[in-house]
Amino acid sequence: MISKPNPGLYVHVPFCRKKCNYCSFYSIELDGDKTGRFVEAVNRELSSHNVKHFDTLHVGGGTPSVLDSDKLKSLLSCCIDGGCREKTIEANPESLTDEKLKIFEDYGINRLSIGLQSTENAELKFLGRIHSYEDFKEAFFMSREFGFENINIDLICGFEGQTIEGWRENLYKTLEFNPEHISCYCLGIEKGTPYDKCVKDGKISVLSEDLAAGIFLETDKILTRAGYNHYEISNYARPGKESLHNLKYWRNLEYLGLGPSSWSCISGKRWWNVPTLEKYLGLVENDRSPLEGSESPENKVKFYETICLGLRLKEGIDPEELSGRFGIDFWKIYENTVEKLIAGKLLVKSERRICPTLKGMVLNNYVGSEFVLI
Amino acid sequence: MTSQNIRNFSVIAHIDHGKSTLADRILELTHTVSKRDIKEQTLDDMDLERERGITIKAHPVRIDYKALDGKTYMLNLIDTPGHVDFTHEVSRSLASCEGALLLIDASQGVEAQSVANVHLASEYNLEIIPVINKIDLPNADVESVKRQIEDVLQIPAGDAILTSAKTGEGVEKVLEKIVSDIPPPPEPKENKLKALIFDSVYNTYRGVVLYVRVFEGGIKKGMKVLMMGKGKELEVTEVGIFRPKATSVDKLESGEVGYIISNIKTASEVVIGDTITDARSPVSEPVAGFKQIHPMVFSGVYPSNSAEYEILKDVLDKFALNDASLSYEPENSVALGFGFRCGFLGLLHMEIVQERIEREFGLDIVMTHPSVVYKVNLKGGQSSILIDNPLKLPEQDNIESIEEPYVKVYVICPASSIGSIMQICRDRRGELLQTETLDSKRVMMTFNIPMNEIIIDFHDKIKSATKGYGSMDYEFEKYKISDIGKLEILINGDPVDAFSTLVHRSKAETKGRQVIEKLKELMPRHLFQIALQATVGNRVIARTTIKAMRKDVTAKCYGGDITRKRKLLEKQKEGKKRMKQVGKISIPQKAFTAILKTD
Numbered sequence: 001m002i003s004k005p006n007p008g009l010y011v012h013v014p015f016c017r018k019k020c021n022y023c024s025f026y027s028i029e030l031d032g033d034k035t036g037r038f039v040e041a042v043n044r045e046l047s048s049h050n051v052k053h054f055d056t057l058h059v060g061g062g063t064p065s066v067l068d069s070d071k072l073k074s075l076l077s078c079c080i081d082g083g084c085r086e087k088t089i090e091a092n093p094e095s096l097t098d099e100k101l102k103i104f105e106d107y108g109i110n111r112l113s114i115g116l117q118s119t120e121n122a123e124l125k126f127l128g129r130i131h132s133y134e135d136f137k138e139a140f141f142m143s144r145e146f147g148f149e150n151i152n153i154d155l156i157c158g159f160e161g162q163t164i165e166g167w168r169e170n171l172y173k174t175l176e177f178n179p180e181h182i183s184c185y186c187l188g189i190e191k192g193t194p195y196d197k198c199v200k201d202g203k204i205s206v207l208s209e210d211l212a213a214g215i216f217l218e219t220d221k222i223l224t225r226a227g228y229n230h231y232e233i234s235n236y237a238r239p240g241k242e243s244l245h246n247l248k249y250w251r252n253l254e255y256l257g258l259g260p261s262s263w264s265c266i267s268g269k270r271w272w273n274v275p276t277l278e279k280y281l282g283l284v285e286n287d288r289s290p291l292e293g294s295e296s297p298e299n300k301v302k303f304y305e306t307i308c309l310g311l312r313l314k315e316g317i318d319p320e321e322l323s324g325r326f327g328i329d330f331w332k333i334y335e336n337t338v339e340k341l342i343a344g345k346l347l348v349k350s351e352r353r354i355c356p357t358l359k360g361m362v363l364n365n366y367v368g369s370e371f372v373l374i
Numbered sequence: 375m376t377s378q379n380i381r382n383f384s385v386i387a388h389i390d391h392g393k394s395t396l397a398d399r400i401l402e403l404t405h406t407v408s409k410r411d412i413k414e415q416t417l418d419d420m421d422l423e424r425e426r427g428i429t430i431k432a433h434p435v436r437i438d439y440k441a442l443d444g445k446t447y448m449l450n451l452i453d454t455p456g457h458v459d460f461t462h463e464v465s466r467s468l469a470s471c472e473g474a475l476l477l478i479d480a481s482q483g484v485e486a487q488s489v490a491n492v493h494l495a496s497e498y499n500l501e502i503i504p505v506i507n508k509i510d511l512p513n514a515d516v517e518s519v520k521r522q523i524e525d526v527l528q529i530p531a532g533d534a535i536l537t538s539a540k541t542g543e544g545v546e547k548v549l550e551k552i553v554s555d556i557p558p559p560p561e562p563k564e565n566k567l568k569a570l571i572f573d574s575v576y577n578t579y580r581g582v583v584l585y586v587r588v589f590e591g592g593i594k595k596g597m598k599v600l601m602m603g604k605g606k607e608l609e610v611t612e613v614g615i616f617r618p619k620a621t622s623v624d625k626l627e628s629g630e631v632g633y634i635i636s637n638i639k640t641a642s643e644v645v646i647g648d649t650i651t652d653a654r655s656p657v658s659e660p661v662a663g664f665k666q667i668h669p670m671v672f673s674g675v676y677p678s679n680s681a682e683y684e685i686l687k688d689v690l691d692k693f694a695l696n697d698a699s700l701s702y703e704p705e706n707s708v709a710l711g712f713g714f715r716c717g718f719l720g721l722l723h724m725e726i727v728q729e730r731i732e733r734e735f736g737l738d739i740v741m742t743h744p745s746v747v748y749k750v751n752l753k754g755g756q757s758s759i760l761i762d763n764p765l766k767l768p769e770q771d772n773i774e775s776i777e778e779p780y781v782k783v784y785v786i787c788p789a790s791s792i793g794s795i796m797q798i799c800r801d802r803r804g805e806l807l808q809t810e811t812l813d814s815k816r817v818m819m820t821f822n823i824p825m826n827e828i829i830i831d832f833h834d835k836i837k838s839a840t841k842g843y844g845s846m847d848y849e850f851e852k853y854k855i856s857d858i859g860k861l862e863i864l865i866n867g868d869p870v871d872a873f874s875t876l877v878h879r880s881k882a883e884t885k886g887r888q889v890i891e892k893l894k895e896l897m898p899r900h901l902f903q904i905a906l907q908a909t910v911g912n913r914v915i916a917r918t919t920i921k922a923m924r925k926d927v928t929a930k931c932y933g934g935d936i937t938r939k940r941k942l943l944e945k946q947k948e949g950k951k952r953m954k955q956v957g958k959i960s961i962p963q964k965a966f967t968a969i970l971k972t973d
Contacts, residue, residue, distance in 0.1 A: 186929040213924035263933035305940045364927040372947035
């Protein structure tokens, strides 16, 4: 029997220099006083858990790179585990300095995720980003000089005014950097963001479904042709450079989240922390758990949840493996569903696995909901 | 008690003019019910009645009243519904009375329903006593209301009684007037039992309870009686009266009102309006003048969840126990599966049945576009058929002509709304017959309108055009030849039966376009493109397409998104499950009802 891999570790750093218009992740403007307390609290929260060894580390946010050197050092020193196969930190071009790259290197960070979002300065402005394309260029090359050989570039597509041509230009310019990994997120309108308000006020319109679909397909075409593996709906990687940490989410495996608003999933239980830094500090500093809520979905729910998540991945799902993992006969329940979705060209069988087609990926919600058991 | 001391009466009034409150005061003043026991509006039982302020079931109550002349009188109050849909109930209540109180709100004046009901009472030659209620309201205008009663209803109102049912003022005068003006029941011609069944209710323990008015002879426990219309014999197991609770008595005499219980299991075994007589010594003629009422509006009623067909059947069976006016027979639809074709007395009746099925029985139902009853004259002969379902329309080649029912609609509204009311009626092929001025601010307009045009949202339109001040009522007028065609909605080339309606050809194109536009808005995108077409005969009058679904995906799905995403997919699946499948196409249930209100 294969031994269970260690969980992934996620640390949510809730600081940004400036909040972006579209972002719904929890973050606040950088506050020097609070960063120290935050790092200390993460350290405490981690030591309160029994899990000590991790397979992957992902420091995200927020913008982890805005922490000053001392805070970064103490944060990384507490959460770096020697056994980690993949250690990623998210960074924004404007805060990715020489000094910080050096710290990353020293602490064994082996993967960088840099938020470029767009190669066009006008679009960056529209999105509320504070860096320019030139800033990114500089930060990227500097990272390469430091020897980072696994870099992800984040891009955003599907916002108002975007055309297929404009998006292609973004992709071609991104490819010039030859990154190991590219994430292309189609802009979603998240509740409570300034972007959401603009849409509601009618100041900006939402991209048509047809154009958004066109952009998705075009992305697949260009990046696949350039040798990337379209391994998840929004993620492309050079073969072998797929994000090990993120795969844990999509394979519904275990992970521990630290920091405000972070989520954890261990031993079939899922829990989430309080949403704000203030509440988080208030609890942890008083030796109380920052947990806000938890759920332990019943086996059947976890079963279809795992299927829905797995179908985000090009590798798809392995029915036999799932039947074994959950003790539920996959084929007995889903034979007709799978047949129907294959006939609709949304799924394909590939040896023992069932995988989404490109159409199945862009219609992932439709496909996933077919597997929901209610 | 001699029948000379009996007074049988009803109260006719527009909704909210205070009928139930007046009844409460009468019960209180005569000590029929102690003040402590009066819930507001004692006579209205069902929640829905209280909420809508309408009385659906007529409840007869016996009241003993010691009048100023020192004699004690037996008053039987037979409550009536206030809406014309329930004309048959009003009508049978009136058939068991000798008089009626016409109750008018002093601040509102005569309303449309009062007009329709006074017409009915006159048909039964009842003594009508005008009562002007709510005189305590600051905007009461008694003189104007008196004028309206005289001008519009042609009833002398000089000595109308002024009351405030709320405070009790004038209520005793009403009782005295009942005693002095309403005639006692006529002397029986012979001593054989002759009683009218004017209503029935279903009781879980007792079976069907019949409300009766005895015209001649008497009825008592153990008697074998014959229902003359049905030709069925019954043994009476209990005889009683309402005070207002059911109280058994030895005998009901000529002129009295009460109930009888026999071994009747379902309401369908009884015809309301039937005459009961002594099985051993029957009368030769039944009680005269009571017409059986036929449903006027038909609609397909289907369970939202097809698996609940049997439950729906049970619910309708239960419903029919109490409501003999509801007709239903099984039908099936490709789109909606198995259901029932239900016949209703009118719009309000339909809405009430729908609401009660959903509320009291917790059953979700889908109702198809309501239809009136058309008369189709067939070619090559004199034969004609009645059609209550568009799907039953014969082939065009066999049709000589189609007739549709027309109604006479009374609208009472502020003079300032005349223009908009005219427009509403004109849009619905209505013809203005006359306009009468009621007072300085209000008019009564009378229209002739095809019934089909008022069955959907006419009442709502009138209400909104008059900012809630307008009232309407209608009565059947006659059938007229009309240019009617079948509007069909085709989805990817196949007609969806549940969307078919019969329409006047002048309206077909607009209606067809409205329906497909509404469908386009409500139908989810599918994996393939969908063509929507509206046709009349074989002619396409409107078309549109719903593009194929191109993208349906959540871009990001990390730790915290997983639960949210699962819930989203669960919701999506729930939605899919609730849709009706027509071939490969899913149609949301709300599409079936939303197309009813297309403008």
